[in-house]
Structures are given as structure tokens and as C-alpha cells.
Amino acid sequence: MKFTVKREKLQKALQRLGSIIGSRSMFPVLSNVKIEAKENSLILSTTDLEIRLSTTLEATVESPGVSTAPANKLASLVGCFVGENVIFEINEKDHINLICGTSNFKLLGLPAEDFPKEEKFEVKGEIKIKESEFKKMVGSIAYAVSADDSRKALTGILFSVKEGCLTLVATDGKRLAMQEKAIESISGGDQDVIIPLKAAKEVRRLLDGDGDLTIQLGDKQCTFIGKNFELTTKLIDGNYPNYRQVVPASFSSTVDISKSLFLNKIETVSLILSDSSSYIILHFEDNQLKLQASSVEVGEGSDMVDIAYNGELFEVSFNPVFLADPLRNCESESIRMKFNDPLNPVAIEGDEGFLYVIMPIRKK
């Protein structure tokens, strides 16, 4: 097996694969990258058993073949090399000879047979979406995914396909974030799947242009095909809670607030908090929103934002992190807050189908 590949392109490809590498001492091959040389291309793959990531690049293949090499070591070496091309020569013992400029290395690989096989699955539905739009959608909700493994379904993002619309939902039981979007190209009908957070974040990291992203949905797996990669992940098995019923049917008040100003004030006022107190109070008053917080150890503070409001005086308390999260991650210039009373869910709406629901803190 022998081939030549452009150093810079190989470096970028190995960087792309770098985060899906298993560190499981039980399966040493999981820390390796599978190298497949055929005709004029090189297919590189890594996997952590949950996610499989592949990328293809041009190569001059003298004799085809397949093997695996330690992924991190190979990436570091190729990053240090200074020549234009890297020549690979791999023997039947999976000894990998690398030559680049004056550098001459031998890495000990492992047989390709040890590397987990790619599992094919039946595609039940397919979505096409602009890479940049998908990136924005995931970013606007991912922070609300639960970190608590005891409810497995909540550790992923719900991808709900319904009537030509894709809705992404994340919740940890205390707040819920959803992002809805009409999609031009959907096939296969309505379907709900739960994507592990790691896979969604990984796809987001890999997107870097404005090409099309194709999402193929199966019963137990799902594949994302972008310009430079193909990522297949296992789905999370479980029932996602009925998120629609979390959103109140109606609200008595609606206020528009400048997002960046509101966020700055939440962050400023929260600085006064200490471990013993962790809520800030919002006072909706005559055309101003006053933010207030205090703690026994540090002191107290207040700040305000001009708003258009002339309803009843209204006071409501929130965990400042939960209140700031959607503002930090949505791209709207202005958000709309909707509420009924201080004890029931409050909604935050952004542009383009973004909705966040948060429970106020009840003070004793």
C-alpha cells in the first residue's frame, strides 16, 4: 500500500477527525484513524463507537489498501512536517513509513480488520438544509440540553420533522429551548428522533461554509453529510416529553427588550450574587425594567433598561444563568418577553422561530 498526499490537506482532514477518537484502553484501535487508499482518493475514518466520522481527500495512489494509524500522533507529525507532500508506505504488518521533506518516520499501526465496521441503516427520511442555518439552529438551543444521565432522552436534542417543518428542542426540565424552521427539501414524512448532544455539537463544529447539509434519518441511526465530512451517530432511545404542552396557550403581557442591553444588565447585576443567593428580580415598571440582586456576603445592586411598558407593576425572579443563556445564544437584536403572573412559565421569543420557556423562582 503506497500513496502520496498534499501535507496541508491531510493536516486539515486529520484536524477534522480529531475529536471523535475513543480513548478506551480496552480497544486500542479506537484511538487510530482508518486509512483507505483507492483509485485517486483517501478515505479517513475515526469512531468512538457512538459516532463515526469520515472525510475523503485527493491522493496519488500507487498501490491501494487499508490500514489504521495512531490518530493523534499522525496529526501531530503532519502538523510539524514542513514539506509539500507526504509519502505513505504501509506494509502487511501495518508498519507505516512516512516521508516528508527531510523527515522520515515509522509508525506502528493496527490491522484494519480490528476497526469497527460501518453499519448501514435504512434511511426513513431525508432533510436538506443550508450548513449555516443548521449551525445557527443548533447553537440557539444546545445549552438547554440536560447534563443529567438519569433521564437519557433529555441528554439529546429532539429533531422533530412535521408538515415540512424541522423543530429542534432541548430541555433540562427547568427550561426549554426550541427552534423551528420551514425546510424546502424534506422527504419521508413526519418523524421524531433524539440526537446525542455530542454528535450535534460535532456537526456544528465541522460546518464551515454555506453549502448544503443532508441529514438522513433512520430508526436507530442518523447520518449528516456535509461538504467535507460524513458523520453517523446512534440515536438516543427513549420518549421525549411533550414539549408543546410546556408552552402556555396565552399570555397577559408582552414586552420587547433590546437583547444586548438586557444581557449586559443581567450579567452586571448577577455579579453581586454569592453561593447563598442565586436569583435576580425583574421589576416591570412604568416604561422601565429594573433588575435587582443582593447577597449577605457581597452587597446589593440594581440597574435598569428602558422598555415600552405601561401595564401593572409586575415582579418576577429568575436564575440569572437560565435567563442569560438564550440571550447569549440567539442572534436576534431584540427579544420579546411574555408572561401571565410571577408563578407561571415566562416565554422569551427571538427572531425566526426561536422560543424559550423558563419557570420563575418562587421565593418563600
Next chain:
Amino acid sequence: MKFTVKREKLQKALQRLGSIIGSRSMFPVLSNVKIEAKENSLILSTTDLEIRLSTTLEATVESPGVSTAPANKLASLVGCFVGENVIFEINEKDHINLICGTSNFKLLGLPAEDFPKEEKFEVKGEIKIKESEFKKMVGSIAYAVSADDSRKALTGILFSVKEGCLTLVATDGKRLAMQEKAIESISGGDQDVIIPLKAAKEVRRLLDGDGDLTIQLGDKQCTFIGKNFELTTKLIDGNYPNYRQVVPASFSSTVDISKSLFLNKIETVSLILSDSSSYIILHFEDNQLKLQASSVEVGEGSDMVDIAYNGELFEVSFNPVFLADPLRNCESESIRMKFNDPLNPVAIEGDEGFLYVIMPIRKK
């Protein structure tokens, strides 16, 4: 006590002081910044009991006074504020009222009497040096300071003043780095002091221009006075080893090597190393320096650098970290390696008075 200060200047001043803050739960006041308002200026000071750092800034003082405020909280708040000026009003209970734009805060301070007093000391000698030159000198040797507390003297940098020359020395017993410089303005005669590494690094961080740095040396303390700060540190008590005798009197061979190329090759070849092997071998051959390394787990590698050398074939082994450290931190384009045989100290010389001595690794 009441004064007004420009928000941006206050923010920079608090950032400057931020790294010298004690986190000792026994003395809560150590996590506070001392605030002294008099005439048209504000003096801010922090200390961790070893190092005391002060900075002065302009202020409009309505009524003078002195107090202390929680340093990190104050810095975060001032960083979040958006107004141009910050108004401080501090009462006799050390309650600090802060107003900036629409923000209104009260912080709980502590009495200034609790804050450690500044200790004056007798100045035995004074050095003036350009800030940028001092920064370079410390940077070129600081990595060689020992992290082992059992020989206290080696955990600091030796400042040796002799015959109009300042020499900085650092060693951990396995390698030694020294940087010598003729200084125009020295008073007080020959003197050796050991500066704690933290203080030297802190001074380096604070330097940001090309003004003059004044160093005042005492028996147990030393003060660095820069454009924007004054830092006083306790000295390390102890005998520094006689570093001059570590440097061999003569060498049989001398080779000039391009620094960046050599460093790249050391880094590349070292990638093949694993925990079980940690040396690289240099082969000085006919007009080329070959670098080589291997490990049972990963494989083997070699690379080379062109040099002007026609002496005997010579092979010597080093810890690659110790060999790369001086190259990473000195500013010379080319370094000069000097050696006698593979068992005795090897010297690396850079531009402008830089000298590094390293012991080769003896292989069994």
C-alpha cells in the same frame, strides 16, 4: 470618603492588580484591594503577603480617605459598567456605594487598618534598565527555575550585580540558563539577591512599554518601579550555587545552527517518544546534524538540519524538553552549540549575553 474616577482607567488599574490577590481564608482582607483617595489621585494596592503591588491613577477627590473593597468583585463590576465615570462613596462602616450610568451598587468592604502595612526597607543598590530589555532578559531564562521547594534558593532567579553588569541566572540542577547585560545606571556596588519566580513573572507581565524600570535592592526586599506600577517582593533567603563553575572552561567543538529550524526538528522528532523513552539523539556528521528518536510503543523517526561541521562524528543524547526550552525562549536567529564529549556539559549560546548549559543523558 467620596471620589470620581474614569471607568476605563479604573478597569485597567484593577486588571493590573488582579494577579496579586491572596485567597487565604484566614485573612479575608487579602482578597481586597486597598483604596486610598487623596488630593487628585487614587492609590490602589493588593498583596499576598509576599508581594505588594500598587498603582496610582487620576481621580476627582471630593473627600479623601482610605478603605478596602473585594478586588475581584470590584474588577468584574467595573468591567461590566458602561458609563464614563464611576462615583465612589464610602462610609465609616466601609460600605462602598458605586454609581456608573444606570448602575447602582453597594459592596461590603473591610477596614483599611486590617490591610497589611507597607514595610519600608533600606535601599542598598539601584539599577535602571529599559522595560523591554528587562522583559527579554527574564523571558530568556525563567523556564529553567526549579519547581522543587526542597532547595528554596533554586525556586527564584538570581540577580547578580557585578562590575556594572547585571546577570540573571536560573537553574533546576539539570540545566542552567543565564543572561548577562551591561547596565548604564547602577548604584550601590556588587550585590546578589534571589527574586521569587512569581515576582519576576509578575513584573514581566506588567511591563508594556519602553520606559525605564527602576529596581531597588535591599537586604530582604526589593522594589520594581515601572511606569504604571510599583511592586515590592520579599527576597528568597539562601545561598545560590556558584553558577560560574558549571560552565566548562573550554570546548573542543563549536557549531552554529539555525534556531527555528533546529527547534522545529526537535519538536517533530520528539513526537515519536512515549513515557518509556524520553531522549533524542543528535548525530553531528559531515555538514549535517541528524536528529533521531524511537520508542517501543509508537515507532521511530529521524530528521536533519544542514550545518557547517567537519569535525569527528559525534553523538550525544538529550531530554528534548530541556534542549528545546532555550530555543523557544531566546530571540536569537541562530544559536551556537559547544561541546567536548558526550558525557560532559554542552553549552548553547545566543545573542547578547545568553548562555545555557545542559547535561547530556548517559545511556546504559
